[in-house]
Amino acid sequence: MITTAFSGASVLVVGGAGFVGSALVHRLLEAKPRRIVIVDNLLSADNSNVPEHPAIDFVFGSIADDRILARLPHDLDYVFHLACYHGNQSSIHDPLADHQNNTLTSLKLFDHFKDVPLKKLVYAAAGCAVAEKTFDEASATPEDAPVSLFHDSPYSISKLIGEMYGNYYFTRHGMPFVRARFQNVYGPGEILGAGRWRGTPHTVWRNVTPTFIWKALNHEALPVENGGIATRDFIFVEDIARGLLACAERGTAGEAYNLASGVETSILDLAQLINELTGNPTPIALAPARDWDRSGRRFGSPVKARDQLGFVAETRLRDGLVQMIAWTRSQQDTIRRCMLQHARFVPELRAAAG
Numbered sequence: 001m002i003t004t005a006f007s008g009a010s011v012l013v014v015g016g017a018g019f020v021g022s023a024l025v026h027r028l029l030e031a032k033p034r035r036i037v038i039v040d041n042l043l044s045a046d047n048s049n050v051p052e053h054p055a056i057d058f059v060f061g062s063i064a065d066d067r068i069l070a071r072l073p074h075d076l077d078y079v080f081h082l083a084c085y086h087g088n089q090s091s092i093h094d095p096l097a098d099h100q101n102n103t104l105t106s107l108k109l110f111d112h113f114k115d116v117p118l119k120k121l122v123y124a125a126a127g128c129a130v131a132e133k134t135f136d137e138a139s140a141t142p143e144d145a146p147v148s149l150f151h152d153s154p155y156s157i158s159k160l161i162g163e164m165y166g167n168y169y170f171t172r173h174g175m176p177f178v179r180a181r182f183q184n185v186y187g188p189g190e191i192l193g194a195g196r197w198r199g200t201p202h203t204v205w206r207n208v209t210p211t212f213i214w215k216a217l218n219h220e221a222l223p224v225e226n227g228g229i230a231t232r233d234f235i236f237v238e239d240i241a242r243g244l245l246a247c248a249e250r251g252t253a254g255e256a257y258n259l260a261s262g263v264e265t266s267i268l269d270l271a272q273l274i275n276e277l278t279g280n281p282t283p284i285a286l287a288p289a290r291d292w293d294r295s296g297r298r299f300g301s302p303v304k305a306r307d308q309l310g311f312v313a314e315t316r317l318r319d320g321l322v323q324m325i326a327w328t329r330s331q332q333d334t335i336r337r338c339m340l341q342h343a344r345f346v347p348e349l350r351a352a353a354g
Contacts, residue, residue, distance in 0.1 A: 016085030102158035135296030187237030188327035193339035225288035228268025233299035236315035260300030
């Protein structure tokens with residue numbers, strides 16, 4: 001249910017053309033805001049995700065661009081900062097690009113809004129940056145878990161720096177900053193290959209769920225690394241959108257909230273379930289462990305968000321996958337177009353994209 005908090009509001013969504021950002025924008029539109037300003041440089045997004053609506057003002061470019069910051073409206077009520085350099089592998093390949101698109105974007109955005117009387121600024125933080133690095137038994141990661149100084153990727157580092165900068169502007173300037181810690185988001189709208197080439201095939205093969213679904217629908221073997229023993233907390237994109245709105249409406253400035261299902265699912269179980277739901281007859285292909293990834297098992301604690309925000313993830317993994325599979329089938333032309341734009345760099349895409 002959409003509350004009246006966003007009715008008539010002026011909202012900025014940085015990264016609003018992305019997978020999560022577009023889901024948030026669609027949900028905000030239900031509340032009939034006065035205006036939604038979307039800023040996105042389409043580095044890892046496709047403009048087909050941006051809805052045509054008279055309340056939407058789409059600004060193409062980076063929020064780190066001073067010219068774009070200068071043209072933002074002065075009467076904003078809410079800001080959602082969802083822009084990032086997607087994702088771990090791309091950041092490992094090019095740490096400087098990650099800094100430009102993850103760290104610098106956050107700093108410049110927060111500095112711009114430090115004295116603006118916002119109702120809330122919600123930052124998309126990363127649960128993986130806080131979770132313990134373990135392949136042993138995992139426990140649900142709470143918001144106050146200790147943070148290591150050793151990380152597997154520049155992406156993880158930059159997402160934490162974003163939290164730190166936001167906390168600084170909260171304590172120094174009173175900026176109403178709330179951290180929404182994402183787990184592994186999946187669902188309709190995540191387009192393989194969306195955006196510009198970022199130096200590795202992971203530009204195309206983004207997250208595990210859309211990759212598995214595309215390959216399964218094409219009767220390909222799903223590549224399961226390290227026996228599939230790693231676990232993740234999979235949360236449906238519509239639940240994430242509701243959680244972001246809950247953070248904006250009811251979150252306490254200076255606090256972090258896990259947007260989590262609280263359910264630990266192994267990658268092997270995910271692959272088997274997707275094969276079952278798609279009718280993929282091809283056996284799973286076991287692959288070596290990723291040499292950079294020490295984060296074997298993790299899931300987030302949903303307790304604080306439930307108790308303080310009234311937020312609970314509602315969509316079971318099976319039900320969410322059914323919706324994502326149906327969406328992928330319906331959007332094959334768009335997905336294929338986005339994948340094939342990188343075929344010069346990854347020639348095998350011509351076969352993989354059908």
